[in-house]
Every structure is written in structure tokens, then in C-alpha cells.
Amino acid sequence: MSVRVTNTGDVATSEVVQLYARNSNSAYGAHAPKKKLVSFEKIHLTPDETKEVLLQVDPQTLALWDVNRSEWIVEQGNYEFMIGTSAGDADVQVSRALSIGGKSIAALPLTQSLNVFDHAFASNEVVYHEVSKERTAAQLKAKAIVGGYYAVRSKQNGSWIALPKADLTGVQKVKATVASNVQSGTISLHADALDTTPLAVWNVPVTEPVSYKISNANVMVKELGYVDVEADISAAVSGVHDLYLVFHEPDLRIDSLSFTLKEPGTNPGSPGTNPGTNPDSPSTPGSGSVGIPVKPPASGSETEGETDSEGNVSAVVTVQTGDVADQAKAARIRSSGIRVIGDPWNVSIKDKQNTYVIATLPVNDVVAANSTTIAYVGEGGQLTPVPGVLTKDTNGNKVWKVLLNQGGTYVAIHSHREFVDVKPSA
Missing domain, CATH: 2.60.120.260 (Galactose-binding domain-like)
Structure with missing residues (x-):
């Protein structure tokens, strides 16, 4: 790849012409390298002098690590080559697209540990x-x-x-x-x-x-x-x-x-079914099985869950702002020194057919910015963190999307911990 470079100034100068590349179709998506330096040449130019710079690319400079092959490969795809004076977008002067043949990232070998x-x-x-x-x-x-x-x-x-x-x-x-x-x-x-x-x-x-x-x-x-x-x-x-x-x-x-x-020719049943309904695919509490998800409910409203393969409703979930009893639980948690963010929720789950259901807890900006996890509050005040992720619903509102196996009082908390790496003998 070549480019013509002209010194438009009044004094002699040197410049490092740099060539970067990225694969727009990488299997690693947004986690693929944004730019890789694949070639560069330093030139000296007198005032008004123009030079043509040839930038040669060794194919191995395009390689990335295939984590499933455990080797470097040149991944096939549509590459963008960018020439400039640095990696900054503002310094890119010329760009060209080029399709390159190569290998694809290998599939994860699921037949082995x-x-x-x-x-x-x-x-x-x-x-x-x-x-x-x-x-x-x-x-x-x-x-x-x-x-x-x-x-x-x-x-x-x-x-x-x-x-x-x-x-x-x-x-x-x-x-x-x-x-x-x-x-x-x-x-x-x-x-x-x-x-x-x-x-x-x-x-x-x-x-x-x-x-x-x-x-x-x-x-x-x-x-x-x-x-x-x-x-x-x-x-x-x-x-x-x-x-x-x-x-x-x-x-x-x-x-x-x-x-x-699943072995060919067998019919071991459908994972995640109600315990006892299919002896070939047990789903006992605490085993990690996840029930058929329900649609996220709006605050204070009741939402009918999706149906299972037999047409049965898997759950009905209601999420409401906590009542006086829920507020009292949250107050006791705060008094113990735990930072509770915002008001508690009261979640009820009816007709639950599976071990877990999905619930959507609406939050305001303060809760979204300060909460690090959602926890279930037991009758004795004990906290049990639940799996969840802070995200947005279909209307763009911030929500905690959580995985629950029981109804009751839930609170958003902020936790902070200092970490010290464990010694090799620990």
C-alpha cells in the first residue's frame, strides 16, 4: 500500500507514516482490536517536497489469538486500512477497505472439559x-x-x-x-x-x-x-x-x-421442567435450573407469564413498591450499617411452575447510579443476594432485571470491599 506525502511547510521536517488495520467482521466483535499498527516508515521532507511512501504489510501482523485453537490466525473478513500520523481518529488521512481471506475462529470444543x-x-x-x-x-x-x-x-x-x-x-x-x-x-x-x-x-x-x-x-x-x-x-x-x-x-x-x-436416539426430556414432572430431567431447588422466563412486569401491575411447551402459564409476577412492613425491614437493614438504596420492592409470584422466574424492578437515577446488587430480605433480616443485571426495558427505562426463586421483600444495596490477592499457599 502506498501514499504520497507532501511537506507544505517552510522548514524541513521528518514524519513517521503509520498504517493501521482492523477487521470489521471479527468473531470477537467489539472486543477485537480497534486498530493494529501493521506497518510504518519514517521519511524526511524538505519544504514543498513530495515523496511516495510504500508501506508493506507482513500478513502475520494481522494475526490475532484464536482462543479455541490456541494459536495465532489471520482471521478472514473485511479489513479497513488507515494511514495517518498516529492512531487517533483525527490523524487518519487515508483509509481503504480490503477483503482478506483467512481462517475463522474455531468453535468451542464442547465435548471436552x-x-x-x-x-x-x-x-x-x-x-x-x-x-x-x-x-x-x-x-x-x-x-x-x-x-x-x-x-x-x-x-x-x-x-x-x-x-x-x-x-x-x-x-x-x-x-x-x-x-x-x-x-x-x-x-x-x-x-x-x-x-x-x-x-x-x-x-x-x-x-x-x-x-x-x-x-x-x-x-x-x-x-x-x-x-x-x-x-x-x-x-x-x-x-x-x-x-x-x-x-x-x-x-x-x-x-x-x-x-x-443429548445422545443421538435418546429423549431425555426437557431441562428446566417442574420437579417431579419428568424423572429424566430433574430440576431440584438449588440445582441451578432456571425456569421458563416471564415477561417483565411493570411496577404495581400483574403480568401473565409466558407459557411452557404444554400451554401452561409458567408464573404470574407482581412487583410493587414496598408497604409498611417492607419499609420496616429495610429500616432494620439500614440500622445494621448496610447501605440500602431507595425504597424496597414487594414481589409476589403465583402459579410458579419452575425453580426460577425473571422479575423486572423499576429504578430511578439515584438507585441506578448507586446500587451494586439486589438482595432478598428474610423474616429475620438476613440478606440473600440474587443474580441480576442493571439494564433498560423496552421503553428505555432503567431497571434491575433479576432472577428469583421466591416472593417477598427485595432491596437494592451498595456494597464495597477491599480485595487482597490470596497467597499461593492459601
């Missing part, structure tokens, strides 16, 4: 920790560059990490290997975006440390133990989707995912 860190293409507010010194030792001995070395830990409620291109056709269950050394909480699985209805929800318990001797070494190790938790996929889903894992408490860790696929 997947380390979340290894297959992530985007994340927000997470940190990484070594999972196991024994695993690290084995993988280093095997000279594995990508070897499931790290687990992902949430820094706050709403932390997330994303994996690309999972073909969910026939997926019935998802098992997560998780841990926490601070508090229990939930992690939800979403398709294509953070605010879509969860496909599954895992309950993460506080896990105990484990001690062992590393194989072929006289070294005792004590580190955080991990456990497996399994959840049903909430509804029939097929096709290729990006997966978003959303953490609903800080200090939750996830190592890997394992998917259970």
Missing part, C-alpha cells in the same frame, strides 16, 4: 489465580503453553468473562468447577450478551483448602479446593452463540466448564 481462562476472548473486572500447583507442574513438564493454569476470580458483583462460538445444539447440562474462600454466591451463564435470560445458574459454595504432596516431589502443598456444581440448561437452545459468565458476588472463582450433550 474447557478451562475458562484459556478460552476467554473478553472479560471485565476479573483477576486470575493459579488453580493447582500439581497441574502447573504436570503441564510445565509437558511443555504446554496453554494448559489450564489459571482460574478466574470476580472482583465485584457484575464481573464477567466471555467465551466465543459455542454450538449449544443438544446441550442439556453444564457443569462448572468452582471455588470461593470468602463467601458463597452465584454465577450465571448467558448467550450472546450479559443481559439475556440466563441459560443456567450455578451456586458457588465456600470451599475448604486441600493439602497434598506433588507427584515425584517431596513438597507438601496447601491450596484452595474446587468442587463441581451442575445446572440444567433452562430451555431448548440451538445454534452457535458466544457465552457470557456473569459473577453475582465478588471473590467467586471458576476453573472449567463441562457440557452434557
Whole structure:
């Protein structure tokens, strides 16, 4: 690619002509590199002098990391090449579009256990920790560059990490290997975006440390133990989707995912059905199963839920501003030092056929700006955080979209925590 550069000034000068590229069709979408420097040349120009600058591009400078192949590839797509004096949009003088052949990002291999860190293409507010010194030792001995070395830990409620291109056709269950050394909480699985209805929800318990001797070494190790938790996929889903894992408490860790696929010729039933109605797809409370979602209700109004495959209403949800009893609960929570934002809600759920339902809690600007999570208030004043995301409804109003398994009093709270990374021996 070439460009003509002219010095229109009165003194001699030097300039670095820079060529940037981006793939407008990357499978990583908005998380693909916005601009990559792929070539540059420094030239010297006297007053009124013009030079033609040839910028050659090594194809490997266009490469990005395919997290599912574990290798660098030149991704196919429509690329925009931009020439300027810096990466700033205002300094781009010339741009050209060019279609480039190459490879596509590979599909997520669902037939094997997947380390979340290894297959992530985007994340927000997470940190990484070594999972196991024994695993690290084995993988280093095997000279594995990508070897499931790290687990992902949430820094706050709403932390997330994303994996690309999972073909969910026939997926019935998802098992997560998780841990926490601070508090229990939930992690939800979403398709294509953070605010879509969860496909599954895992309950993460506080896990105990484990001690062992590393194989072929006289070294005792004590580190955080991990456990497996399994959840049903909430509804029939097929096709290729990006997966978003959303953490609903800080200090939750996830190592890997394992998917259970429907075997050809079997009819194991529909995941997420009412407990006991289909023995081939149980959905017990606390298992992480998600009920068929209901339409978000307006404040103070009753909304009929969507119907299931047999035409039955899955739930009727009513959301209202809290009454005197709800206000009293919120006041007791405030008196204990917890920062409650705004008024409480009272949620009632009727005709619930599934473990979980979706509720939409309307909020004003103050609640939207200051709340970090939604919590259920028990009769004794205990708080139970629930999975949720701050988003907008179809009318553009700010709302908390939450996943509930019971009616009652709910409050928006603001929590803040200082984090100190855990020592390797912890």
C-alpha cells in the first residue's frame, strides 16, 4: 500500500507514516482490536517536497489469538486500512477497505472439559489465580503453553468473562468447577450478551483448602479446593452463540466448564421442567435450573407469564413498591450499617411452575447510579443476594432485571470491599 506525502511547510521536517488495520467482521466483535499498527516508515521532507511512501504489510501482523485453537490466525473478513500520523481518529488521512481471506475462529470444543481462562476472548473486572500447583507442574513438564493454569476470580458483583462460538445444539447440562474462600454466591451463564435470560445458574459454595504432596516431589502443598456444581440448561437452545459468565458476588472463582450433550436416539426430556414432572430431567431447588422466563412486569401491575411447551402459564409476577412492613425491614437493614438504596420492592409470584422466574424492578437515577446488587430480605433480616443485571426495558427505562426463586421483600444495596490477592499457599 502506498501514499504520497507532501511537506507544505517552510522548514524541513521528518514524519513517521503509520498504517493501521482492523477487521470489521471479527468473531470477537467489539472486543477485537480497534486498530493494529501493521506497518510504518519514517521519511524526511524538505519544504514543498513530495515523496511516495510504500508501506508493506507482513500478513502475520494481522494475526490475532484464536482462543479455541490456541494459536495465532489471520482471521478472514473485511479489513479497513488507515494511514495517518498516529492512531487517533483525527490523524487518519487515508483509509481503504480490503477483503482478506483467512481462517475463522474455531468453535468451542464442547465435548471436552474447557478451562475458562484459556478460552476467554473478553472479560471485565476479573483477576486470575493459579488453580493447582500439581497441574502447573504436570503441564510445565509437558511443555504446554496453554494448559489450564489459571482460574478466574470476580472482583465485584457484575464481573464477567466471555467465551466465543459455542454450538449449544443438544446441550442439556453444564457443569462448572468452582471455588470461593470468602463467601458463597452465584454465577450465571448467558448467550450472546450479559443481559439475556440466563441459560443456567450455578451456586458457588465456600470451599475448604486441600493439602497434598506433588507427584515425584517431596513438597507438601496447601491450596484452595474446587468442587463441581451442575445446572440444567433452562430451555431448548440451538445454534452457535458466544457465552457470557456473569459473577453475582465478588471473590467467586471458576476453573472449567463441562457440557452434557443429548445422545443421538435418546429423549431425555426437557431441562428446566417442574420437579417431579419428568424423572429424566430433574430440576431440584438449588440445582441451578432456571425456569421458563416471564415477561417483565411493570411496577404495581400483574403480568401473565409466558407459557411452557404444554400451554401452561409458567408464573404470574407482581412487583410493587414496598408497604409498611417492607419499609420496616429495610429500616432494620439500614440500622445494621448496610447501605440500602431507595425504597424496597414487594414481589409476589403465583402459579410458579419452575425453580426460577425473571422479575423486572423499576429504578430511578439515584438507585441506578448507586446500587451494586439486589438482595432478598428474610423474616429475620438476613440478606440473600440474587443474580441480576442493571439494564433498560423496552421503553428505555432503567431497571434491575433479576432472577428469583421466591416472593417477598427485595432491596437494592451498595456494597464495597477491599480485595487482597490470596497467597499461593492459601
